[in-house]
Amino acid sequence: MDSDLSVSIPRVLIVSRRCVRKSKFVDFVGEYHLDLIVGYGAVPVIVPRVSGVNKLLDSFEPIHGVLLCEGEDIDPSLYDAESTNLSPEELEQIRRLHASDTAIDREKDSIEFRLAKLCLERNIPYLGICRGSQVLNVACGGTLYLDIEKEISNTFAKSQRVKHIDYDNYDGHRHVIKVIESSPLHHWFKDSLEEGKMEISVNSYHHQGVKRLAQRFVPMAYAPDGLIEAFYDPDAYNPEEGKFIMGLQFHPERMRQPDTDQFDYPGCPKAYQEFVKAVIVYQKKLDSTTSVPKPMNLNQEMENKRKVILWSFSFARNMFTTGQELHPSKESELKAGAEFPQCNTALSQQENRLEQIGATVRNGGSYIERLQLNEESESLAKNVMGEMSIEQLSDLLPFYHVMGQICSEVLERKLNGINCQ
Template sequence: MALNNDLSVILPRVLIVSRRSVRKNKFVDFVGEYHLDLIVSYGAVPVIVPRVNGVHMLLDSFEPIHGVLLCEGEDIDPSLYEAESSGLSPEELEEIRRLHESDTAIDKEKDSIELRLAKLCLERNIPYLGICRGSQVLNVACGGTLYQDIGKELSRKLPENQRVVHMDYDNYDGHRHLVKVVENTPLQCWFKDSLEDGKMEILVNSYHHQGVKRLAQRFVPMAFAPDGLIEGFYDPDAYNPEEGKFIMGLQFHPERMRHPDTDEFDYPGCPSAYQEFVKAVIAYQKKLNSSTSVPKPLKLNQEMENKRRIIVRSFSLAKNLYTAGGEMATIKESELQAGAEFLESNTALSVQQENRLKQMGATVRNGGNYMQKLKLNEERERLARNVMGKMSVEQLSDLICGGIADISYPFWGVNRPSYCGKSGFELKCEDDVPRIEMGENTLRILGLNHQQQILKAAREDYWDDYCPSKLINTTIDFDHFDYGPSLRKLTLFYGCPSTSLNAFPTNCSIDGVMMDVSYSVTSGVGDFRPGVCHGSVIVPISEIAAENLEANPLTMNDALKGGFDLKWHVDNDQCKNCIDSDEIPGSAEQYLES
């Protein structure tokens, strides 16, 4: 049977990086079979990326990539996630290496391959599922950090009854510990039939001595261990399996949560992560295929095919003539004529020459127009100043909102119609306060820097205090914005024990229930009691605000009002075209005419 090369019939491909082991004194690459079984059973094809030197430079050869599953492996190179802040002594590090010998041998090639794949998924919104090490790779790829050793950095700081065993070599596959599932997350949806009323807890396996320390800003936790360690997280802005969106990390291994000596899962929801992941992979492939047209071979009619053959023969004879040193014993001059005519009729300037001539011609043609446009712009500016000088205070206030007057592309609203901006950048002005909607969040605009494309914003629901009517995590529109530099994550915890650290003296009423409030400016580890907390909210704040807050809890309102930077990314060609056009939408003249 002939193979069909049409990309539309290729089954969705999931890349999985192998792990290196030694067998019979030779290196062997392998991937756990449970992963492969589940990927195949749900309708995708696992493509194993071998962990060999140089593969990280050859990932383009594995295209098309419809999904990436990263799982299992040694510790990630600590230099990749600010490990110097761990505070571990050389003696402690040596003790960790002895205790976890099989995991602490750093594999830099595997790190390079997997980090490149993770970043590729984040850049192109390719579905990504990270299991155990794969979740840690995802967090590090986005700027998060890890505990080099949970026991040394986390457990020993906690009371005995709050410590969790995350690695039990004596009961390797049978060991389980509780995790608290966060409400309104995919994990809750998958395990909802197994969660007891009011507890939101399941037992998970555990094969790791490292874990997420500071969760990257874009992610939201889905589960916590009793010691506060994050056991699962996802990007809510990149989660919609039906639309091909799936970015998630799980610290535990749901594929291995099975009853002893059987393939029966501990919970019906155990395979759901793989099922939803493959669903996203299939949808992503369909979306990719719909936007990618595969060129079909050009078919010539008989006349054109005959001409093509004559030209090809002519060039072949010319080549033979050249290699023979000019001997034309068996070659007729007429046989070379077809090739000569083809060259004469099809020879063209090089691309560089053609572009250069076009540029020169454009410069000559547009030189006069450019000078005229400069004069026209000067005249427009003079007229605009005259018009604005005659405007009333009320009219001028309509052009400025909250002291922000430089509202220009890609933003619209306030004083600009929609065609002067871009979808996703609408600003609204109410009570002289500019705001922008992102998901469930309303952000108050504190400033715009068009040169650096930075928008400074603050959560509207946290403007007056830290007691919102509804607990909602911060989400942004990653299609148009990214978080700015030098930000820290402020996590506010509601309804935690009164013994929590960093607690406020003032309680909040949430959903009609009075509860205490505590906070952390890292990942919530230490003062968080996930088993009994009512909920938590993540709000980004500046580095300076975080430092002030750590020193003085009374600066909380200042930290929240100080806001955080968002960097927008748009193609400015539309803006340039608007400026270069003969009309200026939203100008003062149009305002007065309306």
């Protein structure tokens, strides 16, 4: 029962962050994230930030969801950082003030960007918190401010500046954001919004943020200084259908009242709840495309035809592999009308193979005609599939791969007289 349960629970990948403790590197993920993922019915799978893991991500399949959260600044070269008016002296001030964040971790970048692009290709549910939202934006072609204070805050009067980070009060710090009407964020927090206002107070600690939002995304909230605090892809958001692509710059998981686990607003955990809902649906859809179908029950007439086809193919294959000629006394064993299994090799190779096995069966000419039709159909299929999206092809590939495996296994067992029931 336990092993069945472990297989049935959907998996959410979370990349760890590296820090130094007692002169050694330590990987960690905040427990608030883990608690919420587990609480809503998924199992968190921690991807360690270790050299080489970016080449081993296939080992973490199946992936039903990805949550990316805290970490260092993203390497500016990944989003072709636009020219900035910041002087070398200002850049050095930023590095000193935000030393723990400006130490770029390219290994973590490599792991997380591969996961983000995988989610975008397959429509795997993705929730980005803080840095995770920045990864999502950059992965889709957006850009970031190198430093909010120097590029945005300093353009406002002191009384109008927004403090996005407070090193002395991480969890207790709050600032106002304006929620966009009819967005998922509005739906989650609507019962907490004051009449006539669309504002909530959120926790955040970041010195960078979205500068140019990628084209596919729509904002869900802004800070008073104009910084985008939340966004999502409306074409890839429907938790009931297993769709969820979203980034939150603030930290709803940390918006809790002092010394308690009670949230500031009932809507705070909603992002995780809806994300896991999408993950569960996505897992079910994925499992349905890879499940093994039940064997077909054949009536007696169909069973006889199947035996004729398999026997004819087995007989012809043996002739081909041994190089033996067809003895006249055995010609009746190669039933007229028996159909050879079709394959995708070139027509000339098929004709040579028919000649090699002395295939003078009465349907040989019609078989070659079918091969010609197959080539035309194959060419047409390639043209059609060339117009399909990566997502559509990704859905088709595992289905036909599994069907091919099943067909090969059943055929081999049938040829050897083994019952497949």
